[in-house]
Amino acid sequence: MPTIHTDPPTLYAERSDWADVTPQAQYENVNPLAPIFYTEEYKDATDYFRAIVKSGEMSERVLELTENIIRQNPAHYTAWQYRYKTLLTIKAPLDVELRLMDELAVKHLKTYQVWHHRRLLLTETRKPVPELAFIARSLKADEKNYHTWSYRQWLLAYFNDDELWDGELEFVERMLKGDIRNNSAWHHRFFIVFQSGTRKGDEDRDEVVRRELAYVKQSISQAPNNASAWNYLRGVLDHSHTPYSTLQLFVQLYTVPHSPGETAVEVIDLENPPPSKDSQLPCPAAIEFLADIYELEGGNGIPKATELWKSLANEHDTIRKKYWEYRIREALQSTGP
Amino acid sequence: MSDEATLQLPLLARVGHAQHCKICLQGLPSSQVDVDSARLALAFYCLGSLDLLNSLESRTNDFERQDWREWIWEQHTQGRYGTGFKPSSYMTPSHNLDNYTEFDAPHMITTYTALLSLSILKDDFSRLDRPGLLKFLRACQKDDGSFYTEPGQGGDSDIRTTYCAFAISSMLDDWSGIDVDRAIPYITACRTYEGGYGQSPFCEAQGGTTYCALASLYLAPSSSPIRGEPLTAQQRRQTIRWLVHNQGQSGGFHGRTEKEADACYCFWCGASLELLGAKDLVTTSALASFLARCQFKFGGIAKSPGEHPDPYHTYLSLAAISIHPPGPDTTTSTSWNIKPLDALINTTKETAEWARSHIPGQKIKS
């Protein structure tokens, strides 16, 4: 037997439970700049929202209304603000709100407000630990999402719990295993290792620097043409005031083409892992690095650096020709008569 | 070099790009509802594009420009946290002269774009509440030196808002609204090991936020200790290196290491290099050919080839061309001639001059 099914009215203007509210149309001058041709649903919901804000009502139905608007326009920051204030005022269960946000965050990953709202909620609930798993899940949808990574960095720094930091290195290694060129993950690694205090077991800072250098060298050997890894390497050296020249043997392996006779018979030097066989050599980042070493050496190093910069300018990295020529000029000037 | 053929650039479709912006100024489809709370910023990108193309006078008439100025002044709003501009009337039920409420308040980024938009439209700024604007800036600054996008609670803050506060103060030629000494450590805390700046402390280096950081540092008033050269020689070298390496093989810039090129970063990174006095290091022919490929066949410029255009990427691409016009190694036409840009406050030099001579108002003679 067929059932008669009527959809509930979608417009607030048709709903009896909103009949007590007088909708407030948006004020608009005769010739506004960049007016938006709103859908009927959006116009209806925001007409009621302006009325609610005017009356100051904070209630369960305001949560429904603001969710409706947010789903139509996640960048409506006033709807977010009013919703947050309402949640606190009526003492709504914030864990329920977080579950709703789990859904909206993945749907609107690139919307600033989604993440800002979540931060505000966390400063109330003060239960940061489950957030780490949530962030890991949402990174699956977009592994380099700036908001998601910023949120993780904020969470760690704001709550600064040992329990939060414990699994971070492992987490970031997992992310890098998934994509060795994920600069957000490399940045995060630098943040957790060098910029946020000392973790238990990491008290020996020289050992930490050795560990990080070994890690990044290994990564470069797998994929030499990865600017993220080279920037990380430079970052570790700068941070620990380690001279670039200590890496000369390592980088030299990457500045020349594969030799035809190279086979597995060579003894692998763990300090200086060689480039993987299928990698593209020479590697411009290694040539740049070696030139930096020569430049810092001064004297006879300058002509050697100049040769390398010329090879970058004319052959291996021609898009930055002007930059390499500038480096040559700068080096000659600072050593000039 | 003799073995290098000169590059033949396609035309810059000026008329199409102006048309794209003009259409957006006249109205946006419902699919763009997400700019509802940022309409004035979008209007700035449209007006700014027309300004860069030198098409404002030819493509808009006096009545339109008059109406637009009026509409922007409708967003000028006063209240307990001072005076500024709100993004649009999206929260305004009816026109009234009462003070704004907490949920219809002025917004820092909007205020910056409103001042520039009014300057493009050659407004005389006789209606600007200058003391109110200073009060607004004061109300937005946080203890950590950064700025809320809106005063009161609930607003967010990051280095983009810092830039807007600095640009507003600079245009006002009055720095009494902000505590520069407190703002600068926040900016320097955004610097990362790569040599760029992140959106807030601990965040990854990114082209747009690096521009905001550098422009703020270079805008800082002469009374501040960092004026002159805010970066050490070593920092400057490192930042230039990072910026230059963001130009990819396609000729376009990416905003973060190992990401894809995007037209807007041609401006954010390209302008940053200009601020550092290193604009000659950009390979302009490759940059222009990338931006040429980002042009949409029916007008407007997209973030990358094959994508849909928008006023934001259109404006920033044109601004990038203004700073880094195609060089002598390209065969090109006058279609690529864009008005010169003031890279510090991000508008044409002509408009910047208008802003700087009209926004400060009458100096009180002592």
Ligand SMILES: [Zn+2]
């Ligand atoms: Zn972009």
